[in-house]
Amino acid sequence: MNVQAVKVIYKYEMLRAWETLLQSFASPVISTALYFVVFGSAIGERIEQIDGVAYGAFIVPGLMMLALLTQSIANASFGIFFPKFTGTIYEVMSAPVSFLEILLGYVGAAATKSLIIGLIILATAGFFVPLEIAHPLWMAAFLLLTCVSFSLFGFIIGLWADDFEKLQLIPLLVITPLVFLGGSFYSVSMLPPVWQTVTLFNPVVYLISGFRWSFFEVSDVSVAVSLAMVLAFLALCLLVVGWMFRTGYRLRQ
Amino acid sequence: MQPIVSIVNLSKTYADGHQALKDVSLEIAEGEILALLGPNGAGKTTLISIICGIVNASEGAVTVDGHDIVRDYRHTRALIGLVPQELTLGHFDKVWNTLCFSRGLFGRAPDPAYVERLLKDLSLWSKKDTEIMALSGGMKRRVLIGKALAHEPKVLFLDEPTAGVDVELRKDMWALVRELRESGVTIILTTHYIEEAEEIADRVGIIDGGKLILVEDKQELMQKLGRKAMIVELEEPLSGVPDTLAHWGLELSGDGCRLTYTYDPRSTRTGIPGLLQAIGEAGLVVKDFKTTQSSLEEIFVSLVKGRA
């Protein structure tokens, strides 16, 4: 195992976030704070509790997920896309590193960044609404799993994309709608029955539901199903990455 | 002695069907400087990219230090440093950081003293905290060399190191290459500047159209293929070569003041004394004369032409 390589890639990626501190960490916090002002305070005052949870608190897990998903994907995809774009990837390819080590460096750093962002958002939310976390360990587990799986997913997108447009395509056209329609700001049970069924095809629903359960013990689907779905997604990403590894996809001609 | 790099029947066909390398075999001895000479598109970068692990070979095999570059990539790549043809660098990276990154990427533990020495050798020490985008082209080239040397490789590939580089830096670079060779590093450089190969290499390989046309010790190559020319300057211009000198195959310059005689220096009788005598007998007054050796460039042109 080339531990030094994992270390320098990880450090490089973390340094990049640090040098663009405002963009990396402040902007998700600001946008989350805005959501709280708009949804939590302005609209939340007029909405009764959902499933026995005050609306302002109810949206916290969804908001965190929204940030985690977009940040994980953005960080990881950009991290590997950019060296491909500038050509500096030649060095990684000519180095004695395995695909696993490349993955650990890039995905590890991206997951760490979104984990930090998630925690910052949680702390920010604490300013606006009183928060209690019923199952902190489960909360941490969902948090970590989400960061890792979606950073992996972002890595795949970053490898696949050969221009900036493709890099933006999936996050914009797939992820953002799925998260907004995945029960970030409402309970699935509030939807008409037909849409409830449709919603069950949205994988993000399971993610948010499980995450919300770890906070308030209320959920749209059972926790076991949520967990299984997250793990299945993680496994799928690992499979794809493994295939990319074997074929040298988009890296070696 | 076992070659440090051994290339056997290597071929590469790119996805678009273009065959960039055709059955190339080559052995590179430890500690030598080999220049791969060839026009643009000859396949030089492709060959290097395969050895370094950036491009997959279609056929054939390469071993470095006796290890297969695919199966034992960890061993072989750790031994190799690559200075790529393009100035591919992270614009926002700082010089010091990027060298430390390279060192770690190749599996070496941090060694600030070594990196410091390297930066000083490359006259980059004062720029160590500068972002790369603020550097001149020549300095960027040096950063690339620094990155390639950061993990103390035994084999160094320089892909057109002096393309677009000023004379000063070119001299520095050659000095550095010689110094590296002194320390036992094997150097393979590609170039389409013949003077470069001529000046610095121990051996020269000529690539054209994906084929390795020949590999030869530089001196031998020049001797074997290099023809010498004797140029005779005349006091009075001539309108044509006198009939008595016709069988010497002389060339007369445009102004009629110079006669050029080409000959093979390997032959036991060059005919020079006879020619000088014949010139005298023809009543021509010689002002001056000199001999010149044809450069690799001329050799190269004649080789490539000969194949076409």
Ligand SMILES: Nc1ncnc2c1ncn2[C@@H]1O[C@H](COP(=O)(O)OP(=O)(O)O)[C@@H](O)[C@H]1O
């Ligand atoms: N990625 C690629 N896909 C297809 N053809 C390529 C690729 N890279 C290089 N080539 C072609 O292969 C030939 C050799 O290229 P290269 O090795 O870069 O030559 P050199 O370095 O000697 O100039 C050229 O004709 C070039 O167009």
Ligand SMILES: [Mg+2]
């Ligand atoms: Mg080239």
